[in-house]
Every structure is written in structure tokens, then in C-alpha cells.
Amino acid sequence: MRGRLLVLEGGEGVGKTTQLRRLAARLARAAVPHRVLREPGGTPLGDRIRELLLHTDGPMAAGAEAALFIASRAQLVEQEVGPALGRGEHVLLDRFLLSTYAYQAYGRGLPEDEVRAANRLATRGLVPDLTLLLTLAPADGLARAGARGGHDRIEAADAAFHERVAAAFARFADPAWQAGHPECGRIVAVDAAGDEEAVESRLAAVLARELPMLRPAGPLA
Numbered sequence: 001m002r003g004r005l006l007v008l009e010g011g012e013g014v015g016k017t018t019q020l021r022r023l024a025a026r027l028a029r030a031a032v033p034h035r036v037l038r039e040p041g042g043t044p045l046g047d048r049i050r051e052l053l054l055h056t057d058g059p060m061a062a063g064a065e066a067a068l069f070i071a072s073r074a075q076l077v078e079q080e081v082g083p084a085l086g087r088g089e090h091v092l093l094d095r096f097l098l099s100t101y102a103y104q105a106y107g108r109g110l111p112e113d114e115v116r117a118a119n120r121l122a123t124r125g126l127v128p129d130l131t132l133l134l135t136l137a138p139a140d141g142l143a144r145a146g147a148r149g150g151h152d153r154i155e156a157a158d159a160a161f162h163e164r165v166a167a168a169f170a171r172f173a174d175p176a177w178q179a180g181h182p183e184c185g186r187i188v189a190v191d192a193a194g195d196e197e198a199v200e201s202r203l204a205a206v207l208a209r210e211l212p213m214l215r216p217a218g219p220l221a
């Protein structure tokens, strides 16, 4: 059986990485084969691109930034995600298509149709089985990320940029937006407020309903 592609999305500091670790631990306890991957990065080439994206000091044109994200994605899909799914492993992915729409289209202002076309270069038609969109007031997400210490190049962008990104993520929860973006697959918004255990329980409940083959709420969970 082909594995399933599960994506976690949402703005800065909402808890994507934290919750992916928790979901992966559940899968590991239930001996469900899986991979945890992140964007940008996840491959040797992608990790070098990640460094450029997060830690370049000089200016970076919006088109250059988008192309770097797409390049990292193309490598990840071809080298890691596709083969893992083909082997029957489930893939848990930290950010994917929605982040490009939020940051590069809505945030940086690149035309959405161009971002979409560029994404096709990377995904080659791969559609996530489910995207869990963690929703949190942007100030709370930035506070969580800030408590973690240090700001990368994108976190350090101005407040108006982060407001556009947050507004974009809020739009993605809208079924009308999703109907117009079938390349993103099914998206379910999950409230990311509260402590880590509370958020994990919400995610597990959605997963049990939407992707029961991941068995997140199984006997060992």
C-alpha cells in the first residue's frame, strides 16, 4: 500500500514542529512506518538552500526567494517524499504548498498563478492526502517563536508582512478557497491554542477521522 502524505501548516511558532514530533512518536509507538521531513530542507541540497533562505544577510528578491523554496521542494519530492510513499511509508511534512501561497504569494505579493505554476515544477502532481492547518493568533505564534530565541530572516520581516501571511492562512481554512486550489488536497483547520497536550489531542481526533490508516489514536497512542 502506498503511504499517505500528511502536512502540518500554519504561521510562525504555531507548533508545527512540536506537534509533528508528537505525531511521529505516536506512529513509532504503534510501529507504523513513517518519515518526518521539513521544508525547506530535508535533503543535502535542500539543507543548503534552507541556510540561504533563512540566513542570507543581503537583499533577496521575492522571485529569488520563491525559486529557492521551489528548488528545495523539487529535490525533497523527488529524492525523499515520492520514494518513501512508494515504499508504503507515511510522510509527515513540516510545511508544503500552503506556506508558498501564504509567504510568497500573499506575503511577498508574487502573482498567485505564477506561484502555482512554479509549485507544479516541484510537486509533479503530488497532492497531500491531508493538511492540518494549525490556527493561532499571529501575536501568540510569534511570542511562542520568540520565546524559542533568535529570529531568522523570514521571522524578522516586518509586521505588515506577517499580518498578510496570517490573513492568508486564515483564508485557507475557507472551503471556497480550498475548492479553488485542488492541488493542495484536503485541508482541516485545527485550533493551536492551549498547551501541547491539548493541541495534540485535537490533531489526533482529526487524524482518526480523516486518515484512520495512520492509527494515531490506536491502542498504543
Ligand SMILES: Nc1ncnc2c1ncn2[C@@H]1O[C@H](COP(=O)(O)OP(=O)(O)OP(=O)(O)O)[C@@H](O)[C@H]1O
Binding pocket: 010, 011, 012, 013, 014, 015, 016, 017, 018, 019, 144, 145, 147, 148, 192, 193, 194, 195, 196, 197, 199
Ligand atoms: N501548545 C504550545 N503552547 C506553548 N508553547 C508551545 C506550544 N507548542 C509549541 N510551543 C513552543 O513554541 C515554540 C514554537 O513551536 P514550534 O517550533 O513547534 O512551532 P513551529 O510552528 O514549528 O514554528 P516555525 O514556523 O518557526 O517553524 C517552541 O519553543 C515550542 O516549544
Ligand SMILES: [Mg+2]
Binding pocket: 016, 017, 018, 094
Ligand atoms: Mg518549525
